[in-house]
Amino acid sequence: MKRLVSLLFIGALALLLLYVVSRMPPMGEPDNPTATRVVPRYLEKAEDETHTPNVVTGIILNYRGFDTMGEVTVIYCALAAVLAVLGRERRGRIRDYVELSGLPSSVIVRTMVALVVPFILLFSLYTIFHGETSPGGGFQGGAVIGASMIIFTTIYGLHLSSVKVPQRFRSPLEGSAVITFFLVGVLGFFGGGNFLTYAWPRVSEGLHPALVTWLTVLVEVGIGLGGAMVLISILFAMVREEGADEPLA
Amino acid sequence: MSGAFKHLPIMMITLPMLGAALMPFVSYLRREAVPWVSALFLVVSGVLGLLLAGRIPPDGCVGYRLGGWEPPFGIELKVDFAGYFLMMVVCGISLLALLYSRLYIIREVEGGKITAYYVLFLLLSASMMGFVVTGDIFNLFVFMEILAISSYALVAVTGNRNAVRAAFKYLLMGAPSSIMVLLGIGLLYSATGTLNMADLAARVGETGYREVLIASFAVLVLAFMVKAAIFPLHLWLPDAHSIAPSPMSAMLSGLVVAVSAFAIARIAFSVFTVHSWGVVGTTLDALAAAGAAAVLFGGIMAIYQRDFKMMIAYSTISHMGYIVLGFTALNPEGLTGAVYHVLDHGIAKACLFLCAGNFIYRKGYRRIDQLKGAWREMPWTCFAFALAAWSVIGLPPSAGFISKWYLVYGNVKADRVPYAVVLLIGAILAAVYCFRIIYYMFFQPGEEGAWRDQVMDAPAGMLAPTWALSLATLFFGVFSYLFLDSLLKAAASLLA
Numbered sequence: 025m026k027r028l029v030s031l032l033f034i035g036a037l038a039l040l041l042l043y044v045v046s047r048m049p050p051m052g053e054p055d056n057p058t059a060t061r062v063v064p065r066y067l068e069k070a071e072d073e074t075h076t077p078n079v080v081t082g083i084i085l086n087y088r089g090f091d092t093m094g095e096v097t098v099i100y101c102a103l104a105a106v107l108a109v110l111g112r113e114r115r116g117r118i119r120d121y122v123e124l125s126g127l128p129s130s131v132i133v134r135t136m137v138a139l140v141v142p143f144i145l146l147f148s149l150y151t152i153f154h155g156e157t158s159p160g161g162g163f164q165g166g167a168v169i170g171a172s173m174i175i176f177t178t179i180y181g182l183h184l185s186s187v188k189v190p191q192r193f194r195s196p197l198e199g200s201a202v203i204t205f206f207l208v209g210v211l212g213f214f215g216g217g218n219f220l221t222y223a224w225p226r227v228s229e230g231l232h233p234a235l236v237t238w239l240t241v242l243v244e245v246g247i248g249l250g251g252a253m254v255l256i257s258i259l260f261a262m263v264r265e266e267g268a269d270e271p272l273a
Numbered sequence: 274m275s276g277a278f279k280h281l282p283i284m285m286i287t288l289p290m291l292g293a294a295l296m297p298f299v300s301y302l303r304r305e306a307v308p309w310v311s312a313l314f315l316v317v318s319g320v321l322g323l324l325l326a327g328r329i330p331p332d333g334c335v336g337y338r339l340g341g342w343e344p345p346f347g348i349e350l351k352v353d354f355a356g357y358f359l360m361m362v363v364c365g366i367s368l369l370a371l372l373y374s375r376l377y378i379i380r381e382v383e384g385g386k387i388t389a390y391y392v393l394f395l396l397l398s399a400s401m402m403g404f405v406v407t408g409d410i411f412n413l414f415v416f417m418e419i420l421a422i423s424s425y426a427l428v429a430v431t432g433n434r435n436a437v438r439a440a441f442k443y444l445l446m447g448a449p450s451s452i453m454v455l456l457g458i459g460l461l462y463s464a465t466g467t468l469n470m471a472d473l474a475a476r477v478g479e480t481g482y483r484e485v486l487i488a489s490f491a492v493l494v495l496a497f498m499v500k501a502a503i504f505p506l507h508l509w510l511p512d513a514h515s516i517a518p519s520p521m522s523a524m525l526s527g528l529v530v531a532v533s534a535f536a537i538a539r540i541a542f543s544v545f546t547v548h549s550w551g552v553v554g555t556t557l558d559a560l561a562a563a564g565a566a567a568v569l570f571g572g573i574m575a576i577y578q579r580d581f582k583m584m585i586a587y588s589t590i591s592h593m594g595y596i597v598l599g600f601t602a603l604n605p606e607g608l609t610g611a612v613y614h615v616l617d618h619g620i621a622k623a624c625l626f627l628c629a630g631n632f633i634y635r636k637g638y639r640r641i642d643q644l645k646g647a648w649r650e651m652p653w654t655c656f657a658f659a660l661a662a663w664s665v666i667g668l669p670p671s672a673g674f675i676s677k678w679y680l681v682y683g684n685v686k687a688d689r690v691p692y693a694v695v696l697l698i699g700a701i702l703a704a705v706y707c708f709r710i711i712y713y714m715f716f717q718p719g720e721e722g723a724w725r726d727q728v729m730d731a732p733a734g735m736l737a738p739t740w741a742l743s744l745a746t747l748f749f750g751v752f753s754y755l756f757l758d759s760l761l762k763a764a765a766s767l768l769a
Contacts (some may be wrong), residue, residue: 095415
């Protein structure tokens with residue numbers, strides 16, 4: 025009975041929403057509100073105004089930079105949420121599932137991972153630094169770094185990876201996305217602009233084009249580094265949790 | 274507003290965010306410093322806010338263009354007096370709850386998680402401050418995400434089974450509501466092509482896609498009803514708010530739900546202009562009915578609770594109904610009452626939860642009948658409770674009286690006498706559940722061995738925030754005239 029009522033309710037809601045979809049502006053029409061209000065300016069002027077050839081980067085880091093600051097805070101908040109529930113891994117020697125299971129992975133897998141991870145890291149750096157001209161950017165690059173550490177940790181175990189990326193290295197960098205955004209934002213005040221104006225040092229005829237580009241790249245680097253550290257810390261917290269029930273010697 | 278002062282609101286929002294980002298490093302260097310450094314960031318934020326006093330025109334608002342981009346293209350903060358007022362409320366109550374946490378949290382949260390607790394705490398305060406002053410609807414969503422994620426985690430931070438279950442229930446109701454907010458914003462964007470609230474308000478009237486806009490408003494209201502725990506969608510609140518650590522309950526109950534309720538008012542008045550449109554008004558009427566039901570339901574359920582914190586949580590459901598009934602009256606008096614109610618409900622409810630925290634800290638008592646005779650051992654906590662309860666009921670000269678006066682006045686003025694009667698019945702219900710506890714505390718003999726004869730109250734570091742809040746209920750009652758004129762003007766301009 026309860027299921028039937030829920031089903032009817034959801035069905036009615038779906039019909040209602042489908043009706044609304046049918047009344048929405050037709051997809052892809054050139055005179056839709058979405059295509060006429062803010063988008064033309066972004067497409068036509070983004071490169072001149074934000075000094076980044078990649079329009080998407082121009083929008084997320086410059087026109088709507090504050091939203092992105094909020095989003096990196098959300099990512100950071102996710103880390104804090106995981107740590108609040110699971111706790112951070114302990115400092116010092118960690119016994120993890122690789123040791124506990126007593127099943128070392130094969131030489132082939134270990135060698136392959138050791139060979140591949142540096143290239144993955146190289147690619148992530150390319151993604152981060154080239155994000156203002158081509159698709160990519162800090163979020164993607166950071167995720168790639170995080171993924172490379174996931175591969176590394178699965179094969180070599182938590183202990184070795186926590187030696188490679190120790191807590192004293194991660195803890196100042198976890199918030200680096202938020203911190204970079206804040207610093208670049210405040211820099212705008214000194215150039216006589218507002219928060220996140222990318223305007224310093226002050227140039228009489230407006231913003232300094234190369235400087236805007238470099239500050240954008242700086243923010244990308246901050247996002248990439250912060251995102252990577254957040255992912256790695258979340259990984260470590262979750263891996264430790266997996267071995268937590270096992271008796272520790 | 275000129276010079277460096279125009280940057281103050283954005284600094285108020287971003288400084289606690291910066292503090293949160295620095296906290297893991299502070300903790301790595303010196304774990305004992307974390308509470309103090311966190312408090313420092315909120316203090317600086319609050320001082321910057323005080324510098325703004327008198328610089329926000331009551332009948333207008335100060336726009337701040339982030340990145341210097343003009344409104345529809347960039348993000349804009351719109352600091353009107355109501356928003357500024359709520360920002361200060363958030364900052365003040367957060368600071369007191371944070372100071373209270375220092376001693377309390379060591380008991381309930383294991384050592385390694387304490388830093389995460391403070392990080393989430395700072396992010397929660399920062400997001401609420403951004404939430405009330407942003408002038409961009411997508412930015413509102415971003416702040417709502419931070420607010421929601423940090424709230425879920427802070428409910429679960431103690432790590433015991435019930436806390437995790439309550440947090441999961443909160444997450445299960447909260448996550449769909451977050452998605453619905455995004456859906457509502459998406460619909461709105463598809464019909465208008467803009468995200469700036471002022472620009473939306475101008476274009477909502479002239480666009481042809483009426484059905485899309487109606488659906489968008491309905492979805493947004495429904496989503497924020499979950500976040501604000503308004504009656505039929507309140508199911509997550511009692512568990513989450515009663516199981517969270519007490520200073521966190523104070524934040525969740527005092528600020529988080531109230532700020533979410535204010536978001537409905539913000540969307541209704543700053544995005545969809547009420548007067549131009551019948552259907553938005555109908556949705557608001559339905560919301561008012563839900564609010565009236567919440568006042569009665571929350572009040573009656575609170576009377577039947579045996580757990581002290583559970584009772585306060587149900588009282589919160591009742592008071593969210595008050596806020597909704599206030600702004601749906603659609604006149605400046607009602608809206609002023611609602612905004613002032615966010616203040617006094619926040620202060621009083623935070624104080625009640627901190628008192629509950631004092632009892633739990635000292636004695637581990639959570640049941641109401643265990644509080645019989647508490648007066649002998651913990652007189653300071655009991656008196657603070659009585660003062661805050663006075664404001665929850667809404668008796669003069671407390672702040673609760675002022676806001677309830679305006680709420681009733683606004684509803685009578687809007688020819689909604691039944692709702693005004695509901696508000697008064699709500700006050701009677703509040704009197705029943707509050708006076709019962711006051712009677713138990715002061716006039717009932719305690720059980721044998723439950724309380725000592727000698728005074729052993731909570732430590733000063735916990736009593737001071739509790740008393741600061743309970744005295745604030747009196748201060749904002751007696752000196753309400755300092756704020757009410759400006760709030761009335763701000764409310765009138767918000768409704769115009």
